[in-house]
Amino acid sequence: MQNYDIGNKLLEFANKSGADEAEVFLSANQVTSASVRRNLIESSRNQQSQGLGIRVVKDGAVGFASTNIFNRLEETVKSAIAMANVRDSDEDWKNLPSNGKYPSVNGIFSKKVNELELEDCISLTKEMIDGVCSFSDIIAPSGSFSRMISNQLIMNTNGVEVEEKGTAVSGFIDVITTSDLPSTAYDFRISRDMDIDFYGIGKEAANLANSCKNGVSVNSGQKDVVFHPFAFSDIIESSFLSSIEADNIQKGRSSLTGKLNTDIAARDLTITDDGILNGGIASSISDDEGTPSQSTGIIKDGLLKSYIYDSYTAGKEERSSTGNAVRGSYTSTPGVGNRNVVFDHPASDIISEIKDGVFVTNVIGAHTANPISGDFSVEGRNAFVIKDGQIEKPIKSLMVSGNIFELLRNVKGAGDDVRMVGSIITPSIWVSNMNVIG
Numbered sequence: 001m002q003n004y005d006i007g008n009k010l011l012e013f014a015n016k017s018g019a020d021e022a023e024v025f026l027s028a029n030q031v032t033s034a035s036v037r038r039n040l041i042e043s044s045r046n047q048q049s050q051g052l053g054i055r056v057v058k059d060g061a062v063g064f065a066s067t068n069i070f071n072r073l074e075e076t077v078k079s080a081i082a083m084a085n086v087r088d089s090d091e092d093w094k095n096l097p098s099n100g101k102y103p104s105v106n107g108i109f110s111k112k113v114n115e116l117e118l119e120d121c122i123s124l125t126k127e128m129i130d131g132v133c134s135f136s137d138i139i140a141p142s143g144s145f146s147r148m149i150s151n152q153l154i155m156n157t158n159g160v161e162v163e164e165k166g167t168a169v170s171g172f173i174d175v176i177t178t179s180d181l182p183s184t185a186y187d188f189r190i191s192r193d194m195d196i197d198f199y200g201i202g203k204e205a206a207n208l209a210n211s212c213k214n215g216v217s218v219n220s221g222q223k224d225v226v227f228h229p230f231a232f233s234d235i236i237e238s239s240f241l242s243s244i245e246a247d248n249i250q251k252g253r254s255s256l257t258g259k260l261n262t263d264i265a266a267r268d269l270t271i272t273d274d275g276i277l278n279g280g281i282a283s284s285i286s287d288d289e290g291t292p293s294q295s296t297g298i299i300k301d302g303l304l305k306s307y308i309y310d311s312y313t314a315g316k317e318e319r320s321s322t323g324n325a326v327r328g329s330y331t332s333t334p335g336v337g338n339r340n341v342v343f344d345h346p347a348s349d350i351i352s353e354i355k356d357g358v359f360v361t362n363v364i365g366a367h368t369a370n371p372i373s374g375d376f377s378v379e380g381r382n383a384f385v386i387k388d389g390q391i392e393k394p395i396k397s398l399m400v401s402g403n404i405f406e407l408l409r410n411v412k413g414a415g416d417d418v419r420m421v422g423s424i425i426t427p428s429i430w431v432s433n434m435n436v437i438g
Helices: 003-016 073-085 118-132 198-211 229-239 246-250 311-316 404-409
Strands: 021-037 040-058 061-067 138-156 161-177 184-191 221-227 270-274 295-300 340-344 356-364 375-387 390-394 399-403 411-414 419-421 424-426 429-437
Touching (some): 003 021, 003 040, 003 073, 003 138, 003 161, 021 118, 040 073, 118 198, 138 198, 161 198, 184 198, 184 356, 184 375, 221 229, 229 340, 229 356, 229 404, 229 419, 229 424, 246 311, 399 404, 404 411, 404 429
Parallel strands (some): 221 356, 340 424
Antiparallel strands (some): 021 040, 021 138, 221 429, 270 340, 356 375, 375 390, 375 399, 399 429, 411 429, 419 424
16 A cells, blocks of 8 residues: 555544544655674664554544554554543644645755665775774774665645655764773764765764874863864754744743844854755755745844744744644654754854864763753863964863853854754854863
8 A cells, every 4th residue: 555545544534533633644764774893893784664643633632643553544543533532622722734835855865875785885884994994093982874765754634745755874983092091082974965975984083083192181261162063063952952942932941932033142143944955954845744844044143033833833823833843753743843953154264263262072961951041061072272373282171161042142253164963054163251161
């Protein structure tokens, strides 16, 4: 049975069972992966998974059920209906999305990635290891390669029918020096296409670990800090992104509640939530409930311009969804979440402009940030002294703390080294007045 036939049958069952509205989400994924352990490929495998979830609305109450057994369609619908029957009506529920005008989104499916065989994936993993081995005293304790092909179909009783196929490929390597005082580092790349230099992943990680030998101490105090895209994206993901989600705004769980059109960031900083970014990992023609994807300006010239919404939170405010319904998998209902978050700031040679500061490549502990207040405290890894416009000695140990909303106001500049770190696209960011403990 084809996906559309399955979807139509589920919607038909839901109608016959008394649902006022119904939505079907079908997902099928093929993942090829390989893992690295101590410079050797430890394992490799192909995995396939598929399943579906159905969301029903009856008398204002929402029910949901999922399955990966496709000969139990009617039972799955009945389970969703049974859930709706025992739940109270939600007065804030408006309706499922209706069929809309869907954008053209480029670069989300690659024929080259689609045609990779298991042997090809093993060879690309070996390239990462070879890059590490270009340095004689460095090994890779762990690493991974992943190739995914996804197919997704969303249908509902309001006329939504959206099917899309995508690809993604990624490489990660963790390295350590074999000296008496070891230093560590990692590198990571992800793309929709075969444009990743896998040898370069290993070589860059090894070079960074090698550069971090014989670290020095630095004085504590307020300093200029340049955050590499890895470090900056970790901090942003843990301390800022949830604060722009409409669900948190409406429940008073965000410091940005009531601050639309106010100055919350540096004047030259622009942040965009972009669901239609060419080649973006979180790009697609629709969100995960069938609302057409769009590009939403979050911060423009330092001003907070919008929050992000799914259809439910948008309905609470009698406004349109921004196309930000996301799901973890077919086993869950959608909720508000970011798409591709793009940071834009005029680029310059920021290192040359700093007299006394530090450069931080990675951070540990960003997950401990307070997403409501925006406070964070992280350990800076692979950090370096910046002196008189030059990156100098590596730093042995470093803590950086602050508040994400103060950080955004204190952005002084950005580099030209834009990287896609998952769904966050950012250059290195220069921030003044950061609390540094050496």
